[in-house]
Amino acid sequence: MVAYKSKVVERITLPSKERRTQALEAAGYNAFNLPADDVFIDLLTDSGTGAMSDDQWAALLQGDEAYAGSSSFDRLESAVADVMGFERVVPAHQGRGAENVLYGSLLSEGDVALNNTHFDTTRAHVSNQGADPVDCPVPGAHDPATNEPFKGDFSIERARDVVDEVGADRVPLVILTITNNSTAGQPVSVENTRRVRAFADEIDATFVIDACRFAENAYFVTRREDEFEDATVAEVAREQLGLADALVMSGKKDGLANVGGFVATDDEALFEQCKQRAILYEGFPTYGGMAGRDVAAMAVGLREAVEESYIEDRVEQVRELGAMLEEAGIPVYTPTGGHAVYLDAGATFPEIPAEQFPGQALVCELYREGGVRGVELGSFAFPETDRPELVRLAIPRRTYHREHFEHVVETAEAVLENRHEVSGLEIVSNPAVPELRHFSASLEPVSAETATAVDADSD
Known part of the structure; x- marks a missing residue:
């Protein structure tokens, strides 16, 4: 309907x-x-190209353009806490700005970053830090004909092989992209997310979820993962995202906005590190390279995404x-x-x-x-x-x-x-x-x- x-x-x-x-x-x-x-029909990307709702357009007109302490940021912070479960937010002008803030804070020369599958800007940001992006797709992920329900999952077995080869001390970061864009937008199960969480703890790595399409992923979980057949999309989203140490987000996808992004975390030290880097590259921490009206529209969009x-x-x-x-x-x-x-x-x-x-x-x-x-x-x-x-x-x-x-x-x-x-x-x-x-x-x-x-x- x-x-x-x-x-x-x-x-x-x-x-x-x-x-x-x-x-x-x-x-x-x-x-x-x-x-x-x-x-004529533009299917190049779903990033920032969608139509906003009337409530989002209303939020645009109510946007607070204050350089510091904007009430629009308060609305975003509240939406991230309610929808995604994280209290600390560092806004950025879009997803790749958020990637620069987060991965620039977590990676150094010679590091290895593991991901179910790195997307293009993620791979580039990891490489830009002098680190090595390594993909860990599950078997069958690259087969267009198989019909498995969670072909976007992260292969723990492949990740262990990498750690055995390079050493755990060289792997400070484990990333899970949901849905897995580079693997045909395939979803990731909550069970797999739990296993990735345990693996990251095992090697003492920071666990990041790339949450650009978190609501779409949660929808698939409610349809394909038996444990969550009676759960709402909003409930699954909080359950799955809550397993991470930090989120990196493009608001141009499941934020339903035309611009914007952010890093979210409850790790105080990582939050402060990201905030200082964001001031250098994105802007003051209550606007992050966006106009206040766009911050307000994204706050509304996050709530609409899990309806x-x-x-x-x-x-x-x-x-x-x-x-x-x-x-x-x-x-x-x-x-x-x-x-x-x-x-x-x-x-x-x-x-x-x-x-x-x-x-x-x-x-x-x-x-x-x-x-x-x-x-x-x-x-x-x-x-x-x-x-x-x-x-x-x-x-x-x-x-x-x-x-x-x-x-x-x-x-x-x-x-x-x-x-x-x-x-x-x-x-x-x-x-x-x-x-x-x-x-x-x-x-x-x-x-x-x-x-x-x-x-x-x-x-």
Whole structure:
């Protein structure tokens, strides 16, 4: 059942195919470089792209813009305590600002950070501290076809192998990302979270939950974990988050806001350390790089995120798009996660080798064919990692409807029908930070000579 109705609408138009082709070439075959006005259905990200509620818009008008001691911060602090269970909050302008504050406080040169799967900015922030980000996914996490309920879980066995290899003294940080964005938005069970908590205690490491999509994860727990079948999403969220020493949060996801983030902890020493670093990089501790009105809107959004009617509609909308694509014969990672449908580009373009980025080729063809913008999360975004060739179609919250999804499915069907005409891509310019190359690198279709050489090598 839809949990809301529209009060404000925005016109969108589908540019001509000629215009889309020109825009794609001008963008260097990188969807991040496309002008938003040239995009018809924008599924690049669910981060800060959703529609706010009327209560959030009201909070914007009531925002307190005081530099210090803002009442908007008091509202955020209260919401974090009520919804997430942590009393001390350090705000930041968005999630990666919060990552800089927290991981800059916890990591040093030569350290190792363990995560169920590092996302791009997390990996980059860990590396920026001179530390080594190591993924610990469970077996089957990278198999798009298996149908396990908690494919986002953290592998304790893999983590123990790493500790045995490098020593516990080099592993000061264990991170659990819920839901697991880099593993197709798959959820993490509370039981697994408890095991990670015990493991972190065992090696004397700080346990951090990346809580960007904590409400979506809690919804899956209520549907898939027997212990919590009678619990509310709000109850599960507090239970699961309460196992951590600290949270890092992008308010642009399950904060339902267009900007903002924070670190939350009850560890007094860590709180003070983060607060001082935030003053240096983000702003005074009661605004953290945000306008007071945005702090107030995020405070309201956190409370709305755990409302049963909202979160059920949110997750079921993602499931609906996944089911429509599957029914149309489009290869999809299953089961669908909480915020996005992940297309299996390797299965869509089996003739394009990984070094020619089949996922990025699929991103480009979805845009060229129907003005649909997604993002590659395979060998282009995560070089030198063993991950499937996926394309994420992230659904902005409270924004699109079934008619939009029907266009997405028709577009994907057209790409699949013409898949033998699609060539791979090669990079022509790279940014200095390899972990973030997918944000700004430029590509071009592979030349006939390159394609022939690759075919010869494979033979």
